[in-house]
Amino acid sequence: xxxxxxxxxxxxxxxxxxxxxxxxxxxxxxxxxxxxxxxxxxxxxxxxxxxxxxxxxxxxxxxxxxxxxxxxxxxxxxxxxxxxxxxxxxxxxxxxxxxxxxxxxxxxxxxxxxxxxxxxxxxxxxxxxxxxxxxxxxxxxxxxxxxxxxxxxxxxxxxxxxxxxxxxxxxxxxxxxxxxxxxxxxxxxxxxxxxxxxxxxxxxxxxxxxxxxxxxxxxxxxxxxxxxxxxxxxxxxxxxxxxxxxxxxxxxxxxxxxxxxxxxxxxxxxxxxxxxxxxxxxxxxxxxxxxxxxxxxxxxxxxxxxxxxxxxxxxxxxxxxxxxxxxxxxxxxxxxxxxxxxxxxxxxxxxxxxxxxxxxxxxxxxxxxxxxxxxxxxxxxxxxxxxxxxxxxx
Amino acid sequence: xxxxxxxxxxxxxxxxxxxxxxxxxxxxxxxxxxxxxxxxxxxxxxxxxxxxxxxxxxxxxxxxxxxxxxxxxxxxxxxxxxxxxxxxxxxxxxxxxxxxxxxxxxxxxxxxxxxxxxxxxxxxxxxxxxxxxxxxxxxxxxxxxxxxxxxxxxxxxxxxxxxxxxxxxxxxxxxxxxxxxxxxxxxxxxxxxxxxxxxxxxxxxxxxxxxxxxxxxxxxxxxxxxxxxxxxxxxxxxxxxxxxxxxxxxxxxxxxx
Amino acid sequence: xxxxxxxxxxxxxxxxxxxxxxxxxxxxxxxxxxxxxxxxxxxxxxxxxxxxxxxxxxxxxxxxxxxxxxxxxxxxxxxxxxxxxxxxxxxxxxxxxxxxxxxxxxxxxxxxxxxxxxxxxxxxxxxxxxxxxxxxxxxxxxxxxxxxxxxxxxxxxxxxxxxxxxxxxxxxxxxxxxxxxxxxxxxxxxxxxxxxxxxxxxxxxxxxxxxxxxxxxxxxxxxxxxxxxxxxxxxxxxxxxxxxxxxxxxxxxxxxxxxxxxxxxxxxxxxxxxxxxxxxxxxxxxxxxxxxxxxxxxxxxxxxxx
Numbered sequence: 022x023x024x025x026x027x028x029x030x031x032x033x034x035x036x037x038x039x040x041x042x043x044x045x046x047x048x049x050x051x052x053x054x055x056x057x058x059x060x061x062x063x064x065x066x067x068x069x070x071x072x073x074x075x076x077x078x079x080x081x082x083x084x085x086x087x088x089x090x091x092x093x094x095x096x097x098x099x100x101x102x103x104x105x106x107x108x109x110x111x112x113x114x115x116x117x118x119x120x121x122x123x124x125x126x127x128x129x130x131x132x133x134x135x136x137x138x139x140x141x142x143x144x145x146x147x148x149x150x151x152x153x154x155x156x157x158x159x160x161x162x163x164x165x166x167x168x169x170x171x172x173x174x175x176x177x178x179x180x181x182x183x184x185x186x187x188x189x190x191x192x193x194x195x196x197x198x199x200x201x202x203x204x205x206x207x208x209x210x211x212x213x214x215x216x217x218x219x220x221x222x223x224x225x226x227x228x229x230x231x232x233x234x235x236x237x238x239x240x241x242x243x244x245x246x247x248x249x250x251x252x253x254x255x256x257x258x259x260x261x262x263x264x265x266x267x268x269x270x271x272x273x274x275x276x277x278x279x280x281x282x283x284x285x286x287x288x289x290x291x292x293x294x295x296x297x298x299x300x301x302x303x304x305x306x307x308x309x310x311x312x313x314x315x316x317x318x319x320x321x322x323x324x325x326x327x328x329x330x331x332x333x334x335x336x337x338x339x340x341x342x343x344x345x346x347x348x349x350x351x352x353x354x355x356x357x358x359x360x361x362x363x364x365x366x367x368x369x370x371x372x373x374x375x376x377x378x379x380x381x382x383x384x385x386x387x388x389x390x391x392x393x394x395x396x397x398x399x400x401x402x403x404x405x406x407x408x409x410x411x412x413x414x415x
Numbered sequence: 416x417x418x419x420x421x422x423x424x425x426x427x428x429x430x431x432x433x434x435x436x437x438x439x440x441x442x443x444x445x446x447x448x449x450x451x452x453x454x455x456x457x458x459x460x461x462x463x464x465x466x467x468x469x470x471x472x473x474x475x476x477x478x479x480x481x482x483x484x485x486x487x488x489x490x491x492x493x494x495x496x497x498x499x500x501x502x503x504x505x506x507x508x509x510x511x512x513x514x515x516x517x518x519x520x521x522x523x524x525x526x527x528x529x530x531x532x533x534x535x536x537x538x539x540x541x542x543x544x545x546x547x548x549x550x551x552x553x554x555x556x557x558x559x560x561x562x563x564x565x566x567x568x569x570x571x572x573x574x575x576x577x578x579x580x581x582x583x584x585x586x587x588x589x590x591x592x593x594x595x596x597x598x599x600x601x602x603x604x605x606x607x608x609x610x611x612x613x614x615x616x617x618x619x620x621x622x623x624x625x626x627x628x629x630x631x632x633x634x635x636x637x638x639x640x641x642x643x644x645x646x647x648x649x650x651x652x653x654x655x656x657x658x659x660x661x662x663x664x665x666x667x668x669x670x671x672x
Numbered sequence: 673x674x675x676x677x678x679x680x681x682x683x684x685x686x687x688x689x690x691x692x693x694x695x696x697x698x699x700x701x702x703x704x705x706x707x708x709x710x711x712x713x714x715x716x717x718x719x720x721x722x723x724x725x726x727x728x729x730x731x732x733x734x735x736x737x738x739x740x741x742x743x744x745x746x747x748x749x750x751x752x753x754x755x756x757x758x759x760x761x762x763x764x765x766x767x768x769x770x771x772x773x774x775x776x777x778x779x780x781x782x783x784x785x786x787x788x789x790x791x792x793x794x795x796x797x798x799x800x801x802x803x804x805x806x807x808x809x810x811x812x813x814x815x816x817x818x819x820x821x822x823x824x825x826x827x828x829x830x831x832x833x834x835x836x837x838x839x840x841x842x843x844x845x846x847x848x849x850x851x852x853x854x855x856x857x858x859x860x861x862x863x864x865x866x867x868x869x870x871x872x873x874x875x876x877x878x879x880x881x882x883x884x885x886x887x888x889x890x891x892x893x894x895x896x897x898x899x900x901x902x903x904x905x906x907x908x909x910x911x912x913x914x915x916x917x918x919x920x921x922x923x924x925x926x927x928x929x930x931x932x933x934x935x936x937x938x939x940x941x942x943x944x945x946x947x948x949x950x951x952x953x954x955x956x957x958x959x960x961x962x963x964x965x966x967x968x969x970x971x972x973x974x975x976x977x978x
Contacts, residue, residue, distance in 0.1 A: 194959050198962055198966045199966070201703070201709050201774070201915065204709070205912050205958065208908055208911070209958045210955070212955055213956060213959075216948065216952050217949075276532075277531060280530035281523045281524065282527055282531075283530075284509075284513055284516060287509060288509075291509070295504040295505075295517075298466055298488045298497075298498060299497070300520035301489070301517070301520055339904070340786065343786065379794065382786055383787055383790035386783035386784070389779070390765070390783045394765070394768060397772060408538075409534075412538070412541070414563075
């Protein structure tokens with residue numbers, strides 16, 4: 022008879038893989054700092070090339086394997102290191118309005134795309150209206166912030182709930198349709214929503230609405246932080262809150278995936294019929310995924326609205342929904358780290374390479390096409406389900 | 416003795432085509448029933464109607480006294496009927512463990528809240544589920560038991576069939592429906608597979624099996640009882656020896672003189 | 673509402689319907705043959721319009737000013753150019769992905785649409801601004817009672833109708849059409865019967881794309897204006913029309929196209945104070961129809977082997 026599987030804290034002893042892993046985090050942090058600091062486009066371009074060469078070199082040297090092993094065997098430690106890296110970057114740029122704004126936007130996009138991922142990557146629910154639900158969050162923050170005295174922190178989850186509620190209008194057609202037919206439903210909604218915003222004067226019409234700031238216990242987020250000699254941009258407030266949201270979204274997504282719920286979702290996506298024969302009710306999981314995903318998208322949207330303090334229908338078009346989808350595809354369907362990487366690329370790169378600002382949509386569409394043709398599983402494809410990272414049965 | 420499964424006048428039409436034509440079929444608890452007949456005689460359709468994939472155009476079915484006519488596939492599964500598919504339907508990107516656990520759905524906590532927040536309890540379910548799954552897989556192929564986290568796509572068809580049977584067995588069903596389990600296997604592998612199924616049947620106790628097969632050797636060796644279908648109707652019933660010497664059966668397979 | 677205004681609405685609606693139908697027919701052709709939704713179709717239409725415009729500029733520069741000649745050459749050049757474009761897209765994007773999950777092709781062609789749109793915006797001279805498409809059709813009207821029927825509307829309607837009839841004839845009455853239908857039904861068997869699969873696919877895409885080009889030129893001639901973004905909405909509407917009508921069925925595509933135009937017209941008529949809501953109305957009805965009939969009004973005949 023087999024022995025009982027090791028469980029609890031029985032992790033592999035730290036070895037060379039862990040060193041590679043931690044080293045990679047340090048290197049990445051330095052790289053990001055350098056990347057964000059560089060003003061000259063040729064420097065930026067050079068850094069991008071360097072990154073490509075480094076990844077290739079790491080692949081050839083087998084370091085990527087080590088990296089994967091490091092993450093697999095020491096997940097908590099790696100997470101802590103990455104979090105530290107993110108905080109270091111925040112510290113370095115604490116006075117830089119623009120950089121903090123960019124990074125926070127990337128984090129909020131990441132959060133929204135994690136929601137989209139639960140829908141598409143896990144459960145196979147097509148959602149071409151991601152930007153619309155994002156917009157619901159923004160507009161909720163605008164309306165509730167201006168018209169009511171609801172504490173702004175509470176507005177965030179309300180934004181999420183509103184997005185889920187609006188999404189529930191589409192539940193029946195989403196459930197009943199498959200494949201291309203399902204695509205029409207959310208595409209039609211994406212177009213419909215934008216047009217609705219545009220013609221609806223109560224919501225500001227094409228001019229849009231202003232969104233009041235986030236504030237916490239009387240601390241207004243739109244004021245710079247000045248404590249004694251210490252000074253930080255007011256965007257730092259948003260950065261930290263967005264980081265908290267991201268961590269929450271990340272943990273939620275992980276736990277969903279690493280559970281029977283995640284398994285049922287995958288089964289629903291891969292083979293509904295077989296799943297039904299084993300008691301799985303596809304509609305239950307599709308509704309769950311759709312609602313939960315839209316909730317996450319709405320919350321992210323609400324905070325972004327508060328941060329940029331002004332929103333208009335032009336921000337929430339079908340093309341913007343495609344950007345969200347590109348992030349999920351580029352990163353890898355169902356892959357949280359892939360989505361993280363793709364969000365960073367999609368948000369940071371155009372800002373840094375000002376010359377490609379104009380070509381942003383063109384380049385990303387072309388990039389996604391290339392990925393679909395040659396690496397359909399994404400830049401960082403989803404790994405195996407590890408129910409509990411420190412559980413190693415043998 | 417009342418039958419465990421009692422199908423009366425089961426009928427299924429697809430437009431003008433009558434796939435099942437007033438089929439009466441009974442299986443007693445603990446039996447192994449062989450379901451044979453030429454291609455297109457309605458065997459898989461019978462499974463599909465029974466498990467709720469297709470609706471009934473007529474007739475009824477009762478399982479352990481409970482009416483199961485027109486129940487959803489989920490409800491049929493919960494009542495204790497599990498199946499395999501003619502064309503292997505596993506989730507290829509998922510691991511062996513994942514695939515087997517899909518079959519265990521009704522014995523696992525599927526609540527969203529619990530899965531996200533009650534992690535300790537989830538862990539217990541995962542660990543005990545793993546033990547069970549691995550033991551089950553080990554019966555069929557010990558090599559697989561050491562690769563429970565490998566994606567099923569990495570394995571050959573024969574191993575996939577074994578995994579599919581484990582998926583059907585993990586929930587301790589009362590009735591197991593096997594649809595051509597030996598397709599693509601050699602005689603040796605088939606014999607082994609049948610032995611393993613019988614072994615599991617010993618352990619689970621009270622497992623009733625209906626098996627669709629084209630390999631008559633299997634039917635002869637393993638089944639207690641046979642039903643022969645042709646054009647959606649039962650044309651013979653009895654032991655293998657009895658039905659194989661039945662003139663109508665021979666005509667159905669080979670054509671009339 | 674008086675009759676002349678109503679007639680105006682009806683004629684406009686029919687024009688729209690015709691254009692949508694032309695686009696939807698393309699979608700349905702591609703789907704029928706390769707089980708693929710080529711989402712870039714709307715933007716291909718836009719390229720056709722721009723190709724026509726460029727041809728016009730070229731003709732003017734070459735000293736050819738006869739409007740009849742211009743129109744004919746415009747249409748032909750545009751259709752030919754876009755047919756080639758459609759074939760190239762089929763060869764390099766769609767065929768390589770034909771074994772990938774359907775979602776991938778949908779997304780790849782969606783992205784391709786963006787590439788086409790952005791390319792025109794960025795690389796066509798002054799691409800981001802709308803262009804005045806020439807008034808080449810006669811300006812005259814035929815008075816019918818109180819109502820003035822524009823001759824150019826009539827001509828465009830008839831042209832559109834002819835194109836649809838032509839496509840229908842090709843599909844249903846020619847050997848080529850037979851090959852296309854064979855491939856649509858069962859590619860494997862068609863191949864074993866000696867049909868050149870790749871060639872048929874390319875031809876089908878060329879055919880469907882040229883229909884879109886003609887719709888694009890029609891659009892330009894009717895509204896006298898084209899811009900780089902015109903394809904997106906038209907593509908979505910064409911796609912929705914093909915779907916609502918039932919994918920794979922030409923009559924369904926035509927039905928869907930006219931249905932959508934009807935919805936928009938009804939919406940505009942019913943809410944004259946907020947005619948901008950017509951699109952909201954039309955798309956909402958589309959969503960409702962999908963909820964009611966998940967595989968379109970003329971359902972697809974599919975079966976899954978269990």
